[in-house]
Structures are given as structure tokens and as C-alpha cells.
Amino acid sequence: MVHTRQAGPPAAGSSASGAVTFDEVLAELAERRVEFREQRYVSRDFVARLKQLGLYRASTPAKFGGEPLPPAEFLDRIERISVVDGSTGWVASFGSSLVYFAALPLETQAELYADGPDVVFAGGLFPVQPAPPTERGFLVNGRWKFASGCMGADILGVGIPGDDSTGGKPRTALLRPEQVEIVQDWDVVGMRATGSFDLVVRGVDVPREWTFIRGGQPTVDEPLYRYPTIAYAAQVLAVVGAGVARAALDYAEEVGAGYAGVTGAPKLADRAYYRTEIATAEAALRSARAWFYELSHSVWETVVAGDAVTDEQNAQLRLASAHLAKTSSDVVGRLVEISGTAPINQNHPLQLLLGDALVPKQHAFLGPAMYDAAGAVLMGQPPTTPGFR
Incomplete structure (x- = not known):
């Protein structure tokens, strides 16, 4: 089965409205974990529930409206979710991955968070695929594996080669879901509901300022990014x-x-x-x-x-x-x-x-x-x- 989305530039997501408690979300998860396992991914509406808990603003810079958590506090929340369902804990854990975005230019970050601080990022970073340089940035083509949580993502990333300016480390190119085809070929015995599907990109010119190096020098001076x-x-x-x-x-x-x-x-x-x-x-x-x-x-x-x-x-x-x-x-x-x-x-x-x-x-x-x-x-x-x- 293939799920296809159409093309467009990167955009972010915002949190769902309404108050919800952690215990309420865990109780709902206990009722729905079989559903998620059978369909092999966590449904987008439940990802919205995780947004309501603040998990997808826990690594967003405060200057962009985020509420960064000390790592141990975030880890404790992921552990509590994982007691109920490991796959959902795995998907929720990538709320931490916005720390990568701190290496992006501030102008790019401002655009990413323009619709709110609750942004869901999923990446299929390997195998790194060739991306010839263009006038704007890089021409991205290829297929990448293990994009956990991609079905509920606001932003997707794929791995492309680095160069002398990156110390040889690969870059991650950011795309909007409409620019990516998701191939649902995940069939495993563990973490079955993570939706770690393949990402396919065909001829998208990604601007250089929409790429980053994992662990690259942050442009945001806040404790979490150190x-x-x-x-x-x-x-x-x-x-x-x-x-x-x-x-x-x-x-x-x-x-x-x-x-x-x-x-x-x-x-x-x-x-x-x-x-x-x-x-x-x-x-x-x-x-x-x-x-x-x-x-x-x-x-x-x-x-x-x-x-x-x-x-x-x-x-x-x-x-x-x-x-x-x-x-x-x-x-x-x-x-x-x-x-x-x-x-x-x-x-x-x-x-x-x-x-x-x-x-x-x-x-x-x-x-x-x-x-x-x-x-x-x-x-x-x-x-x-x-x-x-």
C-alpha cells in the first residue's frame, strides 16, 4: 500500500485545542494500542493528543514559543507512555528531535514555527542518497528507510551527503509531507506501530537553508541546545x-x-x-x-x-x-x-x-x-x- 502526498514547501503544525491530562491520554492509549499495532502506525489524531501534552514543544526554543523541558523530565514522560505502549513511546520520543533544528538559520526556524511551537518531525535519514548541488541548494531524489512516526509528521527529513563545510557529516534535508511519498512496507515483530515506513522523494530542489547537520552548531543560545x-x-x-x-x-x-x-x-x-x-x-x-x-x-x-x-x-x-x-x-x-x-x-x-x-x-x-x-x-x-x- 502506498500513501501519496503532493508537492509544496516546508510548513509546521500547531497543537490541537483543549485541555487533556497525562492520565487521560494514557488511558486512551491503553484502549487504542491494538488498533495502532494492527494498522502499523500511531494515528494522526492521537499524535494531536500528544501535542496537547506539550511533547512537541518540549524541544522548541523558548524564543519561538516553545516550552523546553530538562532532558530528564522529557525522558520520564516518554518512559510513562512506553509502559502502556512502546511504539507510541517511540513515536513520542521524537518530540526531542527539534533540538536538531537549532542548527538551522534563525530565519528558517522562524518559518518552521510560524504556525505554532508544536511541530512533529520524522526522518528517514539512511541510506544517504546523492543530492547534486543546485543554485538554491540540493536536488533531492531517492528512497530512505525507518521514518518512524512519518504518518503524523508536520515536517519530514531525508539524509543527503555532506561536504567540506560539514566535516564530512551528512546533511538532513527538510521537506513538507506533500513533497514526499510514504511507502507503507513496515512489517516487523517489534515496535510494529511506529510506522517506520520508507520515504520516497522525486526531484525536489531543497534550499540550503532548509538543511542541517545533526548535532551541528546551534544558532539558538538556550540551555537545551548545549x-x-x-x-x-x-x-x-x-x-x-x-x-x-x-x-x-x-x-x-x-x-x-x-x-x-x-x-x-x-x-x-x-x-x-x-x-x-x-x-x-x-x-x-x-x-x-x-x-x-x-x-x-x-x-x-x-x-x-x-x-x-x-x-x-x-x-x-x-x-x-x-x-x-x-x-x-x-x-x-x-x-x-x-x-x-x-x-x-x-x-x-x-x-x-x-x-x-x-x-x-x-x-x-x-x-x-x-x-x-x-x-x-x-x-x-x-x-x-x-x-x-
Whole structure:
């Protein structure tokens, strides 16, 4: 199935009207998460509900009407959503990605936020596609993958090559949804409702001032844009895994207290190995989560004080994020192992959570290479992974 939109220049979105509480939105999500999973994306009307919660102005500069949140506060909100549905937490997490826009010219940012500070951005940045220079900017053609949340986006981005002026780092070219074709070919076992579809662009001339480098030098002087951009991008994905693992633990503890197997064996809570694994999982998740948030608070204090974030602080943020993603996935995997035959059913809650928990750990920002890169920096060596900071 292909969803097609027509051409035009970039434009932003504004929030839906009406007050709504966080708990009300979570209750609605609990009712609709199956709908989202079946259609493979979070519906635009629910994205509007997330706008009402302020998630899509949480990284908009205050000078453009935004209400920037300290990273730890934003992360906590994403984690709460992810306990109910990991896919929706993943989509909501990209409310943080407006930090990238701080590297755009101020005039471009003013146009982006002209209709309000609540802007939903989705990007399919890889594989980077050739974009020959034009008089205005770059001629963009190609197909890009993994554009999570694109069905509800106000602005879309695609990856094009960098040059000497970008230090070799790729650019992201911004387009309005009408300039992009969305190909709905997402068929996965984890984070199924993220709508991480392909983006296709055919011959759009994107002005240079509508391109940016992820983590590029900000043109806005506010604290949030001095927080490490790529580390923050890794954090918002890792915390989704933590929410999923919390949901799995809550389920396993509730079911274990009352479930008896078909063989007549003791209920799960009466088995020593089950109790031990539940306790071990609680300790592992809570410990990884505590370190993760401790570092976020500490680095934010550095930023607010006007000091530069050190390479070591950035490395610890990256390491804590990768560790939280791995720990979360491991926790869910162990819960499946100790839960007997029930989770082999395709729609068993733990089976669905297992797929969701796997996705953050597999992301390039959070994979095994992050341990090597962080270890190198902590020992005074250059990072071993490109784009580590």
C-alpha cells in the first residue's frame, strides 16, 4: 500500500485545542494500542493528543514559543507512555528531535514555527542518497528507510551527503509531507506501530537553508541546545526500552502471583527460581535506570551552570543509554524464559513486549559498538565510532 502526498514547501503544525491530562491520554492509549499495532502506525489524531501534552514543544526554543523541558523530565514522560505502549513511546520520543533544528538559520526556524511551537518531525535519514548541488541548494531524489512516526509528521527529513563545510557529516534535508511519498512496507515483530515506513522523494530542489547537520552548531543560545544532541537522541530511545521492561515486570509479577500451570505444578510465585528471577530483574532494571537518570540530571546541571559538557560526560551518557537498552531487553527475555509455555503464543503480552524491548538495543545509537567507543573515551582515547558526539 502506498500513501501519496503532493508537492509544496516546508510548513509546521500547531497543537490541537483543549485541555487533556497525562492520565487521560494514557488511558486512551491503553484502549487504542491494538488498533495502532494492527494498522502499523500511531494515528494522526492521537499524535494531536500528544501535542496537547506539550511533547512537541518540549524541544522548541523558548524564543519561538516553545516550552523546553530538562532532558530528564522529557525522558520520564516518554518512559510513562512506553509502559502502556512502546511504539507510541517511540513515536513520542521524537518530540526531542527539534533540538536538531537549532542548527538551522534563525530565519528558517522562524518559518518552521510560524504556525505554532508544536511541530512533529520524522526522518528517514539512511541510506544517504546523492543530492547534486543546485543554485538554491540540493536536488533531492531517492528512497530512505525507518521514518518512524512519518504518518503524523508536520515536517519530514531525508539524509543527503555532506561536504567540506560539514566535516564530512551528512546533511538532513527538510521537506513538507506533500513533497514526499510514504511507502507503507513496515512489517516487523517489534515496535510494529511506529510506522517506520520508507520515504520516497522525486526531484525536489531543497534550499540550503532548509538543511542541517545533526548535532551541528546551534544558532539558538538556550540551555537545551548545549546538552549533547546525539547523546540525547540515544537517551530518548533507550528509555522506551525501560518502559517496555517495566510493563513486562508488572505483568510477570501480577500473573506470577496467581498463575498455576496446566500440569498442576505450583503457581509461579511459589517457585523459588521465579521469585529469584523477578527480584534480579527488578534490581537490574532499577539500577540501570537510576544511573541513566542520575547522569542526565548531572549533565543538565553542567549545562545550566554555563559550563561545557566534557567528553567523559558525553561518553557516560552514551554508555548509560546503551546499558539501559540492553538491560531492558535482557530483563524481558529472562521473564519469557521463566514463564513456561504461555509466552509461545503469538499474541501473549510477554511475546509482544519481547519484540518491542529488542528494538532499542538493536538501534545503531545503542548497539554493542557504544561500549567500545565509551570505553575508549573514558581511557583518554578518541571514540571508535563515528558521530559519537
